[in-house]
Structures are given as C-alpha cells and as structure tokens.
Amino acid sequence: MSRQSKPVVVPFDEALQRYLTVSGISRRQFISRIAALGAVAAIGGIVEACVSAAQSPSPLPATPAPTAAGAATAVATATPVPTPIPSPEAELFVYNWDGYIGSNTVSDFSKKYGIKVTYDKFPDEPTQIAKLQSDGKGGGYDVSYPASTWLPSFVADGIVQPIQPSLVPNLANLAPEWQNPGYDPNNAHSVPNYWWTTGYAWDPAKLPGQYSAWADLWNPNLKGHLGMLDDMREVFATAAFQLGLSPNTVDEGELDQILAKLEVQKPLVRIWTDDDIGDFESGQLWITHCWSGDWYQMTSDKPNAQYVIPSEGSIRGNDTMVILSGAKHPIAAHLWINYNLDPQVSANNTNEIGYMGPNAAALPLIDPTIKNDPRLNPPDSVKAKLVELAYLAPADLDKYTKRWQLLRA
Amino acid sequence: MTAAPASGRDRPAILGRLAGAVLLVPGVVWLAAFFLVPLAIMVVISFGALDANGHVTLANPGFQNYQDALQPEYVRVVWNSLYYALVTTILSIAIGYPIAYWISRYGGRRKVLLLILVMLPFWTSYLIRTYAWMIILRDNGIVNSALQAVGLTNEPIEILNTDFAVILGMTYGFLPFAILPLYVSIDRLDEHLVQAGRDLYASGSQAFIHVTLPLTMPGIVAAALLTFIPALGDFVTPDLLGGAQTTTIAKIVQVIFTSGRDWPGGSALGFLLMIVTLGGTLAALRTLRREVLAG
Numbered sequence: 258m259s260r261q262s263k264p265v266v267v268p269f270d271e272a273l274q275r276y277l278t279v280s281g282i283s284r285r286q287f288i289s290r291i292a293a294l295g296a297v298a299a300i301g302g303i304v305e306a307c308v309s310a311a312q313s314p315s316p317l318p319a320t321p322a323p324t325a326a327g328a329a330t331a332v333a334t335a336t337p338v339p340t341p342i343p344s345p346e347a348e349l350f351v352y353n354w355d356g357y358i359g360s361n362t363v364s365d366f367s368k369k370y371g372i373k374v375t376y377d378k379f380p381d382e383p384t385q386i387a388k389l390q391s392d393g394k395g396g397g398y399d400v401s402y403p404a405s406t407w408l409p410s411f412v413a414d415g416i417v418q419p420i421q422p423s424l425v426p427n428l429a430n431l432a433p434e435w436q437n438p439g440y441d442p443n444n445a446h447s448v449p450n451y452w453w454t455t456g457y458a459w460d461p462a463k464l465p466g467q468y469s470a471w472a473d474l475w476n477p478n479l480k481g482h483l484g485m486l487d488d489m490r491e492v493f494a495t496a497a498f499q500l501g502l503s504p505n506t507v508d509e510g511e512l513d514q515i516l517a518k519l520e521v522q523k524p525l526v527r528i529w530t531d532d533d534i535g536d537f538e539s540g541q542l543w544i545t546h547c548w549s550g551d552w553y554q555m556t557s558d559k560p561n562a563q564y565v566i567p568s569e570g571s572i573r574g575n576d577t578m579v580i581l582s583g584a585k586h587p588i589a590a591h592l593w594i595n596y597n598l599d600p601q602v603s604a605n606n607t608n609e610i611g612y613m614g615p616n617a618a619a620l621p622l623i624d625p626t627i628k629n630d631p632r633l634n635p636p637d638s639v640k641a642k643l644v645e646l647a648y649l650a651p652a653d654l655d656k657y658t659k660r661w662q663l664l665r666a
Numbered sequence: 667m668t669a670a671p672a673s674g675r676d677r678p679a680i681l682g683r684l685a686g687a688v689l690l691v692p693g694v695v696w697l698a699a700f701f702l703v704p705l706a707i708m709v710v711i712s713f714g715a716l717d718a719n720g721h722v723t724l725a726n727p728g729f730q731n732y733q734d735a736l737q738p739e740y741v742r743v744v745w746n747s748l749y750y751a752l753v754t755t756i757l758s759i760a761i762g763y764p765i766a767y768w769i770s771r772y773g774g775r776r777k778v779l780l781l782i783l784v785m786l787p788f789w790t791s792y793l794i795r796t797y798a799w800m801i802i803l804r805d806n807g808i809v810n811s812a813l814q815a816v817g818l819t820n821e822p823i824e825i826l827n828t829d830f831a832v833i834l835g836m837t838y839g840f841l842p843f844a845i846l847p848l849y850v851s852i853d854r855l856d857e858h859l860v861q862a863g864r865d866l867y868a869s870g871s872q873a874f875i876h877v878t879l880p881l882t883m884p885g886i887v888a889a890a891l892l893t894f895i896p897a898l899g900d901f902v903t904p905d906l907l908g909g910a911q912t913t914t915i916a917k918i919v920q921v922i923f924t925s926g927r928d929w930p931g932g933s934a935l936g937f938l939l940m941i942v943t944l945g946g947t948l949a950a951l952r953t954l955r956r957e958v959l960a961g
Contacts (some may be wrong), residue, residue: 342727383924413719481824487909489925528827540805541826577698651716651927665913665921666739 299304349589350375350402352385356534356554357451359606364594370477372589374621380531383489389416395581399590404576405440406648408447417446417579424591427598435615442579448594451550451612452575454635454643455491456566458537458552459544460559471495471567474546480525484536484545487529489661490517490646491572497568502645507653517659537562549633553611564632566639575615708761714934722929731934742917747914750829750904751897754836755844758893759886761837763845768886770853784845792839798836800826803907827909835903840896844889851876851885886952895943915939 280661351363355378363376379385383405395401395416404410411417422428429502441447459468463482474483474495485492494504496518502511533540533547538558547555552564577595580590597602603614611627613634620628627633635659642647647656713727768782805822813819825831855878858923862875901916908914919939920934926929 332812381924383927386927387924410719489921523910527824529909539801540822549863621909628938650718651720652718654720654926655928658922661925662737662918662921666737666743666918 261284280398293347296585305518321632326390335530345372346586346589348373348375348592349400349586350377351593352377352379352388352396352398354385354402355380357402357610357612359602359609362597362602365602366593369596370589370592372592372594385396389581394549394583397583397630398657399584399586400578400580400593402450402576402578403447404646405438405449405575406574406646408577408579408646411579412441415582418582418584418587419446420448420580420594425586425595425598427595429609430600430603430616430618431597432615432617438575447577447579447597449575450597451607451614452573453548453550453609453612454566454632455486455494455572455574456547456552456564456632457544457546457547458533458562458564459469460537461561461563463543468544468563469565469574471499471569471571473567474544474655475525477524479544482543484524484528484530484533484542485522485526486533486546487490487525487531489657492529492664493657493661494572494644494646495519495567496522498567498571501569504572505649507649509656512656512660516664517612537654543591550610550612552634553627553632557627566632566635566643570642570644572646573640576644642660682790708933709937711930713936714930716928720927729932732938734931735935735938743913743918746912747898747916750836750900750914751830751894752954753833754840754897755778755890755894757833758841758844760890762848762889763886766845766848766852770849775873776881781846781849784849786844787842793902795834795839796902799831799838800906803831803834805854811901826907827914829908831905831907832912835907836897836900839900839903840893843892847888847892848882851882851888855881884954887950890907890945891950895947898943899939 288430343489347488348370353376357378358376361623364372367374376438377398379388385401386405386407389398389401389403389411390396393414393416408417422620423450428444428448431444435444435449437443457468457474464479474485482506485495493512493515495504496515497511500511500514500518502515506512506515518643527542528536530542533542533545534551534554536542537555547564549564549566551560555562573587578594580587580594582591597606598616600616600618600622603616603619607614607619607627608624611633613623613627631639710724711722712732713878714722714724714733714913715730717723717725723785747792748945764783770776778904787800788857800807803826805826806812808824809825811824813823859881860877863877864870866874899916901914901920904912904914905917905920915935919932919936924942928930
C-alpha cells in the first residue's frame, strides 16, 4: 500500500509545501500533475486562480474559466488516464445565515468547480456560535460567517485557520478600508463579507405616521403589532441609545436603566422574532426591529415598506468568511471564498439580499437602487453615529443575560 | 416479579433468567451511552463555571449555578409551563378518550387502519407541522381569511402568538400520545363487565362511570403522564406559536445556553427541572398504585 491510501488531515499550506519540497516540482507542475490524475474537480479552480494571479495583476481572469468537466475532458483526450479517483476536495460544508446569499451562488459554484456544497443555515447567532465552538474547531464545517466581533475570540481559541492569500487572489478586490480591519489585522484569519446597520422597518399602509427614532418603538399604539429581534445585544442597544448610554456598557447601574426602559416596552411587543422578514411579510408585524438588508428583502413582498436608521444612533456591524480549523476541505474552502469575492458574484449576492459588501470591484455592478439608497448605503454623516457591538467577556455577558432572562420571564 | 415458575424446573429457569439478562444488554448499553452518560456530563458541568475565555471550568466547583437558578422571577415562568402542560393534558384526554373508545368499540376490521391514521402525523417532522400551524393561524392565514370572507370580522384576529395558539399546537402534537395508551386500556376491557352492569339496571352513563372509567384508569394515567411530562418541557411549540408575553421555563433554559453561552447555568436549571418532574411523576405513580391496590 502506498502512503496515498492513508489520508491525514493537515493544514493545507503545510501539506502543499511539504509535497512541493519533497517532489521538487513547481506549484504549476504540481497542479497539472494532480489534474492528470483526474482529481480535477476542486483543483481545477485553483489552477485557474493561481494561473490568472500569476499572469496578470488583475484579479479578473481574462479568459472564461475552464469548467471542471471541460478540463477533465481535455485531459482525457490528451492522455489516456485511468478511471478518475474522487477528489478529497470535491465537497464543501458551508454554515451561513438563512437568506444571506444570492439564490444561484451555491449552484453556480458547484457547477463551475464540480464541488458538492452542503449549505446549512442557522436562524440566529447563538446557534451558530454554539455549533462552531462545540468541538473547538468548527463543528464539522469548512466555511462559516461569524460576525467580526467574534474574530479575536475565535482566533485565540483556534477555531479558525489562517487564510492563504495566495489562494484568494480576489482579495485584491476589497476596498482599501477593508484591507486591514481592526478585528483581524491584514485579514489574516477572515475575509470581510457584508456589512449592515440596525434599525426598524414598518408598513406605511398600516402605520401612516412618521417614524424616525428608537423612542417611536415605545408608542403604545403599536401594541400587538411590534416585533423586536430575538437578539439580546441588539435589543439592549435600542434602549441604550435612547438613554444616551453606550450599547457596550457593562455598568450594572446603566444596565438596570436599560432593563427598566425595555420593561416599559415589553407589553407592546408581540414577538421577539428570529424571522423578522417572514413575520413582517405575513402581516403579523406592522413594525419590526431589523437589519438593513432584511428590510430590503421585505420590500420584494411589501414594496412600500419603510426603514430608518434611528436618529439616536444605531449599530453597524459586518460579518466575515472564515475557514474553520477542523475544515476537511481547505482548498475548496479557499476556492469558495475567492469565488464569493468575484465582482459579479459579490454583486449578485448584494443585489438579491440588499447587504452592501466590502468589494470595491463589485461596486459598478451593484443595482443603483441599493447603492444610492442612504438606508442601505448610508452617507458618512450617518455612519459617524453608528457603533459596533463589542465582544463581551463571560462575566460581562452574564450581566446582560441575567437581565435578558428577567425581561423575557 | 420474575415470571419463571419455581417448581422443579430449576435449570430451564436459570437459563431463562440468563437469556433475559442477555436480552437486556442492548437496552442497558443504549440507555447508559445515550442517556446516563450525557446526563452525568450535564450534572458535572452544572457545578462548574466559565473562565475568562468563556470555557467551562471545574476549578472551583460549587452550587452557585443552582442558587442562580432559583430566581423568584422564574415562578411565573414555571407557572406558565405548568399551565400549558395541564391544559394540554386535560384536553388531550378529553378529546383522545372518545376517539380511542370509538376505535376500540366500533373500529371493527378497520381498527389497525384507524390506529395508523392516529400515528400518521408522526411521519412528518413535528417542527414542520408546527410551522404549518403558523401558516394556518397567522394574521393573513387560512383561519383569518375565512373569518373575514364570511364577514365575521373586518380586521384579522390575533391568534398566532397567543396562549390559545400554544395550547392548540401542543394539544394537537400530544394527542396521539394520549390516544394510544387509552386505546390499549379500553380495548383490553372485558365488555361482559359492562354488560353485567347494564343487567344490574345501570344506565349507560352509570355503567360508564362505575365500570368502564375505573377499569380504564391505568390507561388514563399513562396517557396523562405521556402527555404532561413532555408538554412541561416542550420548547418548540411555545417558541414558535407563542408570543412575547408568555415565556416557558424551557425558553429560559435556551436563553441561558444560547444568548448567555452559560452552559453551567443552563445545565443547573435544566437538571433542577428534571428532578422536579421526576419527583412529581414518582409521587403521582405511587399515589396511583396505592389507589389501584386499595380499590
């Protein structure tokens, strides 16, 4: 039996380097050798990515990418090869928010690279975090989308693995302000995905008045028609901004004030929702706390739905694409991230879900109604009033949870 | 309780007992691996705490989590859970008994088919069936559309996210658990006893109250336990069909685990609930046994 028969999971780059050193061949020769073996499916994309990166500084390949099937056929006609062995990278396990990607992105990726994607969705962040932390290396997924606030803790815990920039040439598409974010210097362990604001959406047919502030969500007229996100930090922030407090406060007295404020609102709330879009579209909620892109998705069903970034200030955040340390398909994972940074793919995603991304090359391809809408792409004057939620140490988080339980009880 | 006859057949009896022990092995292993071990892990974690990085640590084990779990504010939440479970149990038996009775007495050759129909909903995930109820009950759902179409109401009535919706969903979900044990006890009932009652000039309802009902009481108790215990811990139905104003204890446990990421705290509250439920069940069973033996 050759050593091939015993697959061992090692960090991709290490494995690749070791292989290249041992066999004394160039990266390109290596890739063509793999292709000749028939393990084309996943590697074919890397060939394309690496070759195009090597040949031109432009991240856009000049020629259309050869499909995996095409490459396989080409190889087959050139030299008679034995039955292709299934590539160990022909699968990919992705874990993302529900409704957070263009509807064709997954199938197009599969078609292009011949990689079977298992795309699992989670309804809320605690579910995601619990799953990714469950075994300390990502719960069996290759790629997931944690909020940026989680990055420092994920890196410290070894839940994510470093991104290999050479395998993600489309990183060059990121706008300069996203090249070196504070939560993850030089994007060493993550790639920024989309960013959002928090506000609320309402149906003007049911609620004709003017809504501009968080305080408007405390109007008794809303009783029975108001939804708040089932998201502790976001809910606490709505009261914090009204009280002039930081949404990241860990002061017990301030948190008591926030809780008291939320207790006043509670009788008006119909549900703390995980499905703001569905509950709004089905008429359960006339007005609901939500994220900017969620509102955009609501307008496909209720075109007149309105959204506001409340005047007291609000939350902004972004999430990231990461490769988990337990990933069994690290090459396919890099390929997935690179694919999603493709200008057209990135723009397709944004045009469907309404979340703006960090992809400068995609900007010309984004629907002007999104790009020019200050509610989805706010001007700097509004951005100045937005605050990012900070990671809280367990002892501080506990102060929030205790009060959240009291509010819910 | 060993059923082996003792009279002069020692070897077969021993063999039988041995075979019995062997047959028990898969069940015991299964329970140990998938029930006792996880339960033990939960109990151990419940005495732990979170370190600065949010990992569970057992460095200073203590009862802090149990103290935290005994919040006076939880009384209302526990009451909500009890209320939902009690009403669900009563409704399930009230609706299930006539159905079980009818299948047993009048099902004839179609008994098996009818029982399969009772179990038919299990072929679809409970979660999906609960989502179906959301679609039926929501403001622009079938019920509200029908009410508005016949002019009974102009504005949609708030059905989803109310106690009514939760109890409806739970009763729907747990009804089969009530019907099956009720059916078994009613079907085993010797009809001659009822006829004897009638011969002694009992009216139909008297015969039911004095003969049928007491003799099927074990089925009713089994149905009550099989409904009440899972209903008490039900999370899915109140979470999906309920609203912001009524919270169950299961939801609080979930909040501690998820939003709080506090596994020790959630384990402690979960374990407390389990003890209370187990204690209540044992007490109920003991009372029942005493009554059955006395009667």
